[in-house]
Amino acid sequence: MAPLKTSFPKDKIKIVLLESISVSAVDTFKKMGYTHIEQHAGALSGEELDEVLKDAKVVCIRSKTQMTEAVIKKAKKLVAIGCFCIGTNQVDLDAANKAGVCVFNAPFSNTRSVAELVIATAIMLIRRIPDKDKAAHAGEWDKSSVNSHEIRGKRLGVIGYGHIGSQVSILAEAMGLKVSYYDVDNKLPLGNAEKVDSLKTLIEESDILTLHVPGNSGTQNLLDKKVLSWFTKGQLLINMSRGDVVDIDALKIALEEKRISGAAVDVFPEEPKNKEEKFSSSLQNVSNVILTPHIGGSTEEAQWNIGLDVSSKLIKYIESGTSIGSHSIPELSLPKMEDTHRILHIHKNVSGVLSEINSKISKLNVNILGQYLSTNFDVGYVVLDIAKNDSLYTLKELKRIDHTIKVRILY
Missing domain, CATH: 3.30.70.260 (ACT domain)
Structure with missing residues (x-):
């Protein structure tokens, strides 16, 4: 992508990067001639956020900074928001749309990283590694094979067969798992995956369940007390989608009652905004549970690719008006004109x-x-x-x- 001369001097276009956006994004902006770049390590909010956006043309965020209607209205010069992550839940898309602010994200760039972590945690849980690890740290030498199994031959149930769910499906088959999936939309199966017509059937027939659904009103509390009651044979549950998809307190009860024999949770209803805030969850210290701090897509490779993807979309919009991938203003693919x-x-x-x-x-x-x-x-x-x-x-x-x-x- 060759730099394009714009009518507005590029060194006057203020670009704000929050939440430690990858250096690949910074390098891309600089390579294309943008030098007025302001970086912040963490998320901002309130008057502090309003101040840095006062004269910004572009803001780059991850999942913590909340671009609410009030924030967008105050940012009078803002033309685009880059979400350097899969989702756009942190942005009021309706407000951005009405304000003419283009919103981009990177829906595919960290797919592989999340999928690998799903498979890794599934193996850890089925071998009961969290409990073995805890015991070893406490000085106990527990070599028992009781309730420790191979993943090969088990059935993986994928809830949400989108880009990540289908990638998990492919990796799972390579590991010798049988795969079934449930999705509200009609999705073509990859490999030997089998579509199941109901969530209840998927849960009852699977040994391991993994969630990969978007965050919206239709998925909020998807696995509530009633749905979690369908887990009866000690299945494993993995959630690396959205924090409000699973009723955490009901999950804890299912784990304590051994209806679910283990869980890996990477996303939570309430998450700390930074390292200084203390993390608390009712799942802490529950047997055979892996808790991770929203790191499904947090690999250096994924963040590098996200940085390239979103920064390139922002530059195309700034320089040519191309809005392909926008979640707010209508999409247009535009040719360059001499x-x-x-x-x-x-x-x-x-x-x-x-x-x-x-x-x-x-x-x-x-x-x-x-x-x-x-x-x-x-x-x-x-x-x-x-x-x-x-x-x-x-x-x-x-x-x-x-x-x-x-x-x-x-x-």
């Missing part, structure tokens, strides 16, 4: 706006070399490539159009 000026117009999706845009351009006798449009329920996104000598007048007139949210000239 000897033109490109103007982005984001507006409320109401009738008459596009007509008014074309009417103003017609009255100005502007030579249009390219026009692109995409809409969602709330917002319309129009990109115009026009002759260079027409750009200043056109930009001024487009800003006057009713229902305009944001107008930018790129080059």
Whole structure:
């Protein structure tokens, strides 16, 4: 990706990186000519967050910084948010959409890291390594093979057969597991995986259950007290999806009653914002339980790839207006045009706006070399490539159009 000259000086475009974003992102921005980069090791909130975003064009976050409606409204100059992680739950997408702020993430870059940890913890749990490890640290020499098993030949139930769930499926088959999956959408099975029509059936037929569902109202408390009552034969449970998917207190009871013989949990309903905050969970000190601090995707390889992926999407949007992968404003894939000026117009999706845009351009006798449009329920996104000598007048007139949210000239 070669650097593109923009109308707004790149050294004036403030990019804020929070939560120790990978150096690969910083290197990518610098390589493309962006030097006004402000980095913070941890998450920010309240007045501190508002202050650093006051004059920022781009903010890069991971999972802790909360981009609420109030935060987005105060960040008047913000044009894009980069979520350097799988999800976008930390961003009010509706508010970003209505404010004309583009939101990107990296839905696939840490897939392998999470999948490997699922398989690793499954092996640890089925061999009861957490208890053996604890005993050894306490000076006990427990070599018993009782309740310690091979993973080969067991059935893995995958709840949510998306990018991570299907990757787990492939790795599991290579380890000799039989795989079944349940998904609310119709997903094509990979390898020899078998689709199951109900969550109850999947739980009852599987030896190990692993969760890979998105965080939304439909998955919140998915494994509640009732669903956890379907675990009756000492299955293992792994959750590396979202913290509010499993009722932690009900899970503790199932573990104590031996209906579930072990669990690995990487995500929690409430998580510390930084290393200084103390972590507390009702699952602490429960037998054969592995607790990890939301590190499913925290490998150097995954963070490096995420840094490259999201920073590249942000740069494409800043420099060309391309919004493929956006979770807020409509998606557009845009070609590069020579000897033109490109103007982005984001507006409320109401009738008459596009007509008014074309009417103003017609009255100005502007030579249009390219026009692109995409809409969602709330917002319309129009990109115009026009002759260079027409750009200043056109930009001024487009800003006057009713229902305009944001107008930018790129080059």
